[in-house]
Amino acid sequence: MDFNKNNKKERAKSKVNGRRDSDRYQHNLQFYSVPPTDNISLQDFEEYAVERLKVLKAVESVGVKFVKGTKDYYEALEKELKNTAMKFITKSVIKKEKDTTDTEYNDRKKDHISHFILRLAYCRSEELRRWFIAQEMDLFRYRFGLAGNDSNSIKDFLDTNNLNYTPIPDEEKENLRTELADSTYEKTTTFVEVTDYFKVPFTEAVDLVRSRKVYLSKGYAYVPRNELVSIILGVFRSNLSHSLAVTSRALPHLEEDDRLLPMLSSLSKRYLGQDYSNRKPTAGQITADMIDLLSKESFPLCMQQLHQGLRQNHHMKHGGRMQYGLFLKGIGLSLEEAMKFWRQEFTKGQTDPDKFDKQYAYGIRHNYGKEGKRANYTPYSCMKIIMSNAPGQGDTHGCPFRHTDADLLRQRLQAMAISKEETDQIMDSVKGGHYQVACLKYFQFSQKPKIEPTWALNHPNQYFEESRRVRTGGHTSSQPKATPHSASLTQSSTQSSTQQSQGSTQATVQPEDGFDELSLSMEEMVAMDGMQ
Amino acid sequence: MYCKDIMYISVSKNYFTHREFSFTLKDDIYLRYQSFSDQQDMEKEIQKRCPYKIDIGAVFTHRPKDHKTVKAAAFQAQEKELVFDIDMTDYDDVRNCCSGADICPKCWPLMIIAVKIIDTALREDFGFEHLLWVYSGRRGIHCWVCDEQARKLSPNARSAVAEYLSVVKGGENQTKKVNLYDHSIHPSIQRAMKVVKTCFQDYAVKKQDFMGDEERLDKVLGLIPDESLRKHLREDYGEADSETSSFKWQALKQRVEDAKTLNKQEWKKSWAAVEEIMLQYTYPRLDVNVSKGVNHLLKSPFCVHPKTGRVCVPMDPDNIENFDPFQVPTLSQLCEELNQMGGTEDEKKRLKDYKKTSLKEPMQVFEDFLQKLEKTWKGKKLEQSDMKREF
Numbered sequence: 001m002d003f004n005k006n007n008k009k010e011r012a013k014s015k016v017n018g019r020r021d022s023d024r025y026q027h028n029l030q031f032y033s034v035p036p037t038d039n040i041s042l043q044d045f046e047e048y049a050v051e052r053l054k055v056l057k058a059v060e061s062v063g064v065k066f067v068k069g070t071k072d073y074y075e076a077l078e079k080e081l082k083n084t085a086m087k088f089i090t091k092s093v094i095k096k097e098k099d100t101t102d103t104e105y106n107d108r109k110k111d112h113i114s115h116f117i118l119r120l121a122y123c124r125s126e127e128l129r130r131w132f133i134a135q136e137m138d139l140f141r142y143r144f145g146l147a148g149n150d151s152n153s154i155k156d157f158l159d160t161n162n163l164n165y166t167p168i169p170d171e172e173k174e175n176l177r178t179e180l181a182d183s184t185y186e187k188t189t190t191f192v193e194v195t196d197y198f199k200v201p202f203t204e205a206v207d208l209v210r211s212r213k214v215y216l217s218k219g220y221a222y223v224p225r226n227e228l229v230s231i232i233l234g235v236f237r238s239n240l241s242h243s244l245a246v247t248s249r250a251l252p253h254l255e256e257d258d259r260l261l262p263m264l265s266s267l268s269k270r271y272l273g274q275d276y277s278n279r280k281p282t283a284g285q286i287t288a289d290m291i292d293l294l295s296k297e298s299f300p301l302c303m304q305q306l307h308q309g310l311r312q313n314h315h316m317k318h319g320g321r322m323q324y325g326l327f328l329k330g331i332g333l334s335l336e337e338a339m340k341f342w343r344q345e346f347t348k349g350q351t352d353p354d355k356f357d358k359q360y361a362y363g364i365r366h367n368y369g370k371e372g373k374r375a376n377y378t379p380y381s382c383m384k385i386i387m388s389n390a391p392g393q394g395d396t397h398g399c400p401f402r403h404t405d406a407d408l409l410r411q412r413l414q415a416m417a418i419s420k421e422e423t424d425q426i427m428d429s430v431k432g433g434h435y436q437v438a439c440l441k442y443f444q445f446s447q448k449p450k451i452e453p454t455w456a457l458n459h460p461n462q463y464f465e466e467s468r469r470v471r472t473g474g475h476t477s478s479q480p481k482a483t484p485h486s487a488s489l490t491q492s493s494t495q496s497s498t499q500q501s502q503g504s505t506q507a508t509v510q511p512e513d514g515f516d517e518l519s520l521s522m523e524e525m526v527a528m529d530g531m532q
Numbered sequence: 533m534y535c536k537d538i539m540y541i542s543v544s545k546n547y548f549t550h551r552e553f554s555f556t557l558k559d560d561i562y563l564r565y566q567s568f569s570d571q572q573d574m575e576k577e578i579q580k581r582c583p584y585k586i587d588i589g590a591v592f593t594h595r596p597k598d599h600k601t602v603k604a605a606a607f608q609a610q611e612k613e614l615v616f617d618i619d620m621t622d623y624d625d626v627r628n629c630c631s632g633a634d635i636c637p638k639c640w641p642l643m644i645i646a647v648k649i650i651d652t653a654l655r656e657d658f659g660f661e662h663l664l665w666v667y668s669g670r671r672g673i674h675c676w677v678c679d680e681q682a683r684k685l686s687p688n689a690r691s692a693v694a695e696y697l698s699v700v701k702g703g704e705n706q707t708k709k710v711n712l713y714d715h716s717i718h719p720s721i722q723r724a725m726k727v728v729k730t731c732f733q734d735y736a737v738k739k740q741d742f743m744g745d746e747e748r749l750d751k752v753l754g755l756i757p758d759e760s761l762r763k764h765l766r767e768d769y770g771e772a773d774s775e776t777s778s779f780k781w782q783a784l785k786q787r788v789e790d791a792k793t794l795n796k797q798e799w800k801k802s803w804a805a806v807e808e809i810m811l812q813y814t815y816p817r818l819d820v821n822v823s824k825g826v827n828h829l830l831k832s833p834f835c836v837h838p839k840t841g842r843v844c845v846p847m848d849p850d851n852i853e854n855f856d857p858f859q860v861p862t863l864s865q866l867c868e869e870l871n872q873m874g875g876t877e878d879e880k881k882r883l884k885d886y887k888k889t890s891l892k893e894p895m896q897v898f899e900d901f902l903q904k905l906e907k908t909w910k911g912k913k914l915e916q917s918d919m920k921r922e923f
Binding site for chain 2: 017179181201210211215373390408449
């Protein structure tokens, strides 16, 4: 460590410590309602962002491997978070201490600042915003849960943040005793008697309403204390969602030299992995006639299902057209070939060519960014397919491991020359809720030659590309063969290895050599975030 | 030539000029972002273009017809009624009489059930008051929730409301689409069950004969999770064709009831089998995507359906049993009724002549709905003038 560096560190430290606002950071958990107004160095800016990103990635990977809310999930999450540079999150306690120590103050400040930096990086598109909000919410839920049943601290925390919830009076609760018991998950009237219930407008308990886990009357939701976190999360989510939308609209107007924006955009790409939106077609253009063969060889089960449904019914409903159409775009099917493909199939059925042009052609062009606001729609990731847009009556889309009855799925797998033992393994993963792991096993058992994948699956187009690589011995791919860092299946390391093999930006962050320590004013960020 | 009664628009909305409409012209030419400065402007445009379908969209930050002059990010949908769309096609797996775009008196009761359940739920659970139910002209119904609070809902809240009202879930690969967990049934579903129970015997057993042959019987039994219970039932039934749906259904209900006291194992898995079957066969099936978007466009009431000629008339939810989609006036019928009246060519008089045609009743429903809505603003205007006076 040379002298200069020490000096910089010291100066940086003193800057952060310099001014302590006694009103701020009283609790370890925060709502991030007000942007920070401090000065930090450009280096810290990048460092904080990366550290928080690692935290969010850890949250995401644990969420994929374990069912959220279970003991295993919390244990794994705690372990992963302790491995990051922000491990103070895990010893989170909402309780307000009389005197916040300097370390605690600085930790919380870092928490605050890093969150706002990532807002800048992740506000730019719908997909990014959704991802960011989802991880921040899971993180918040975890941290809030650490307060346990300490209702005094919780009340204090809520009051400080202007969230006032008072329980309903006993007589009201008595009148609604049976209704409340019937609508609260696994709870009896005894539980109702001893638990506080809060009456809030249904718009503040959206998640509980969505899953019908709450009693509603005349527009109000009656929420038991143990579900209070859901309400608070709802508030958290809507504030964050609104702020991100505002930030994203303000971003183009930012008077910025080129310090922040390039770094922010590379940040979001780097850790989110490929979204398969701007793929150059794989060597040898994909044409409509190739699809039948490709579907048998290299499509994941969800896309095979959609393809078979299409061939059988000569039709596909909207949800399926989106999921399948965008996937085909991602594998390299051009707009002309796509038109040919869909038209050929639809006109075999009840759609005459005129009707096809009027009703369906527009949608296909829209997917390719040739209509409307000309957005370049990205093919759906596994997360999106599993979690949103569930199939309804007449639909063949979705994730087969998630959206198929177990016996039917088992039957189908065995009909595809998957042995009984292999099917059992796949069904085990399905039972545990690990749909992407199940799909990866299917990959392992169905590809020829059989290989054991060393990567984690999170996108149907990724499945396709990996399969092509296996089937063609890696020769047709214009990129060098994948050289994974390690054989383990942890998300973060394999993500970066997949990216490295595809020649994109490096996975680790290195501060640039010879850069100046500029004092970056946070006012720039405040100006954007504060614009209401 | 297609015409539409557009009176209500100027009456019901304060922000008419920023409302998006879309026209579907001959040859399926679709024009979005239509907006008008007043009722006359709109009438003129409609007469000029002769759209054969008019959709209503959201109220935007700027006049939709000027949207190209505004920066994309600044032109946003701000408010729109919360809407629901129920389409008979979504019940194809549980109705035996028709499929696709066809409907008949045997399956229409599904719509009656849907209106009763959804109307009550929207009022009782969500506190909404201003609901306009409209027949879509062919195979479905729409509901427009026009409360101020409803119009301001976020897409997230809209989809939550729609999902709260969704009980039948699952695609082609999921046979059992209703799963009630937890040994207690949510009060909203309990309320819906009451409606279903009053209609089920007549609709499912009589009209649909839903256990009438081997195929139909298999479908129903496929929804019972417990294998031994299924076996017992098959034994009860003997020769499937020889017994009626009524008998079989009664036997099924009895078996499940008996399991409560006689066979704990069966009961554990099938405690809600009867309810789940009834719900899968009758509970309303909404299209969540229609309700979710703030800028989703939906066909306007009083349009004429191009394939059936029927007018998309409002329905009275309190009198829904008496609504007959096959008696809904068609355009040609109305033209004839108007022609028969003969007399003056006075345009103004013509407009109010609808009272003498078959449109009288639906218009009454509509006017009642509007009157209630108007009262809410009158209340607000008084509030505002009070405040001004205090100042």
